[in-house]
Amino acid sequence: MVVRNSRWLRLRKLNSFQEYVASQFIRWHFIPPYSPHFGGIWEAAVKQTKNHLLRACRSAVLNFEELSTLLCQVEACLNSRPLVPVSSDPTDVRALTPGHFLIGCPMLDSEFDS
Numbered sequence: 001m002v003v004r005n006s007r008w009l010r011l012r013k014l015n016s017f018q019e020y021v022a023s024q025f026i027r028w029h030f031i032p033p034y035s036p037h038f039g040g041i042w043e044a045a046v047k048q049t050k051n052h053l054l055r056a057c058r059s060a061v062l063n064f065e066e067l068s069t070l071l072c073q074v075e076a077c078l079n080s081r082p083l084v085p086v087s088s089d090p091t092d093v094r095a096l097t098p099g100h101f102l103i104g105c106p107m108l109d110s111e112f113d114s
Contacts, residue, residue: 049074076107 021028031038039046052074062070079102082095099107 045078048078052077080106080108 079099086094
C-alpha cells in the first residue's frame with residue numbers, strides 16, 4: 001500500500017516508530033515482488049476480478065457509472081460462488097456462499113434455485 005500521508009511520514013522518521021507500531025499490534029507481512037503465489041487467497045480473488053473485468057469490457061472505455069455498475073456485478077458474481085454444500089442431500093443443489101456471510105443469501109440467483 002502506498003501511503004502519501006504527512007502523518008505517516010512523520011511517524012516513520014521518529015525513533016519511536018517501532019514502539020508505536022508494536023503498541024498498536026501492527027504486524028507487517030511482506031511478499032517478494034512478482035510472486036503472487038505467495039499472496040494466497042487474496043491474490044486469487046484479484047485474479048478472478050481481473051478475469052471478469054477483462055471478459056466484460058475488453059477494450060471498451062467506460063465512464064464512472066458503467067465501471068461502478070460493472071464492479072458491482074463482478075462483486076456479486078464473486079460473492080455468489082459456492083463454498084460448501086448446505087446439506088449432504090445429493091438432490092439439494094444449494095451451497096453456502098460468501099454472500100451468505102455478508103447479506104444472508106447469495107447475491108446472484110443460480111439457475112437451480114426455484
